[in-house]
Amino acid sequence: MTGAITHVEGGTITTARGFRAGGTYVGIKTYSEDKMDMGLLLSDSPCSVAGVFTKSTLVSPSVTVNRETLAAGGPVRGLVVNSGIANAGVGEQGYIDAKEMAAVAAAGLGVKPEEVLVFSTGVIGVELPMTLIRKGVENIELAEEGGNSLARSMMTTDTRTKESAVSVNVGGAEINICGVAKGSGMIHPNMATMLCFVATDAAVDQDYLRSILPDIADSTLNMLDIDGDTSTNDSLVVLANGAAGNDSISAGSADADAFRDALSEVLVQLTRQLAQDGEGATRLIVAEVRGARNLADARMAAKTITSSLLVKSAVYGADPNWGRLIMALGRCGAETVESKIDLYINGVCIMESGRPVPFHRDAVVALMRGEEVTFGVNLNLSDGHATAWGCDLTEEYVVINSAYTT
């Protein structure tokens, strides 16, 4: 059977066959038990690879190195990541260090430097401690169950790992698409997550993979907002090693859509996990916009709702202050006609055709006290629709970010 997506309970990036991973503590982040700050991922065989990177004009040299690696077009075998220091804002030394970090990891993994992608996340403006990183490669043990360690090694202010895995039958074989990601501040559309790695054991044509990834990122990670800021290091990469033995998926393959949907589903799951673990967050916000003039309008409307500080603050207080939704829709840039707008909070209609509905306030407040608040908007203009994810704004966000480097 083709196309039925199964979520793999407890799945992680190494649920994909032929991938091993591991992590260790090398001393970049402040020590605590079980903390990790460096990780590796290795595929037993060469992978086709696609990536989407930050749209910032000031990027980490690690991003520059990866862009060069992807532009060269050769297969990739794995990746190395550190957390605690972003390798950004350090002048020319950053590029030298990123290249060396890839080379050191490649030597440890027994592959070529140009087959290893390199990622850093953390504080901007501090040089990488290369001695610690060289040591780290020696200490990391790769394992088929090592995905969780990799996920832990990426964390900065994250309070938990983000891991997701799905399986689907395509091209005559059961394939796995599996990912890990890390947040959880400096997150905004235009590469929403700071780092997200996806591994699949499917055989996928590299050109096809690269052709579909930007669109999928636009409707998943790029619809996430935590705090409106865009990191210098944001990266999403997908590695496909073909270990599943399926017929290679390419543009026009019978199962291309099934693969695409499954990849999208993994990224939706990771996006939700990132939103839920936004800095200081207590609940997930989902904005579902329908009836927009077109897709671009729907995305602007949905993203503006989830990124509004006033909406985010109201969600924290479980306050059904829907006037802030009107404010957000009005400023988002999308076409709106006030007399056509319907609004819903967790399914309860609170405005119909631009007029307030006398809803049961206590009931809506109680609904908003749950783990997830969904704002439904129907602009009733055409059929553009989009979903955006975010989280509430709490005092804890301010506490976390008012003394990050001190």
Next chain:
Amino acid sequence: MTGAITHVEGGTITTARGFRAGGTYVGIKTYSEDKMDMGLLLSDSPCSVAGVFTKSTLVSPSVTVNRETLAAGGPVRGLVVNSGIANAGVGEQGYIDAKEMAAVAAAGLGVKPEEVLVFSTGVIGVELPMTLIRKGVENIELAEEGGNSLARSMMTTDTRTKESAVSVNVGGAEINICGVAKGSGMIHPNMATMLCFVATDAAVDQDYLRSILPDIADSTLNMLDIDGDTSTNDSLVVLANGAAGNDSISAGSADADAFRDALSEVLVQLTRQLAQDGEGATRLIVAEVRGARNLADARMAAKTITSSLLVKSAVYGADPNWGRLIMALGRCGAETVESKIDLYINGVCIMESGRPVPFHRDAVVALMRGEEVTFGVNLNLSDGHATAWGCDLTEEYVVINSAYTT
């Protein structure tokens, strides 16, 4: 002498000759001693008038009525304002109420309805209590010292009034340009303030006034960010009654630049006061960008710094986490060359030509503990320059906005 701008100590909107104002409490906002929620401004003689309004597509019908009044092109005699309820998101009743509010105020002031502008600010989605407003007009006593009462009657979450007055010699007479404004949430570029009224006793040609106001707004109020949100009611209006007896100022007048500079100065002062009193704010943030490719780039860079939650949180914590400036510059959309960037915090150079400068950390932390934190940026590309204003992000902002309507 022409052009020397004098700040009038303790000045307010009625410092301009021929203007009277007043305020009262009519019961729209929760009662407390000295609280006011409705105000009036009257000019003894007809005024030329210019206005800039919110760019939101969902606007308060009060804004709609004012746009119609200004489009008609006739002289204006005064304005009426209420706080507590925004007269937005209430369907067709909003327009009916705005028209009636102007008519009721006009009757009380003894002028025509089309000579009165009408403003509301507060919660969205609640109809105006017209009975209270009709009563209010009867209760307001206009006085030549009434500017402060008008300023108080506009306040919502503002903790203090915003008032500024300057005088300057133009066209053979000493003229006054004087304003009041209110914030202090839902404030972002594209009409930064929710409401700002300026009165001048200068004689100013209406076409000229309307030609210069958008540019002045773009470099003052539109460079202010409190929380990234844009209100449905944002409005700036300037009334000029000619009571100073100067030769009328118009395009090409010898003193046109002096008038323009003085008007701009009043708006800069009000912008700073609005930023200082942003919801929950403890300190003012000023971003001064030089060396940008052009004005648009400079404005984008400056505004992105003052609106970044991470920068705002760092300022609250007096944390010189300048990596966040790099992040903001990278994502702002302006052209940047990393190796050319110089950064300053309150005058102390912390990055030169893209490389961190080993600054005295304790000294910079101490500087950041003051009332004003200035980030200086030189992109060293060309001569574009701009200033933006904002405030820090504190737990108090979240507390204020998590339970605004509850």
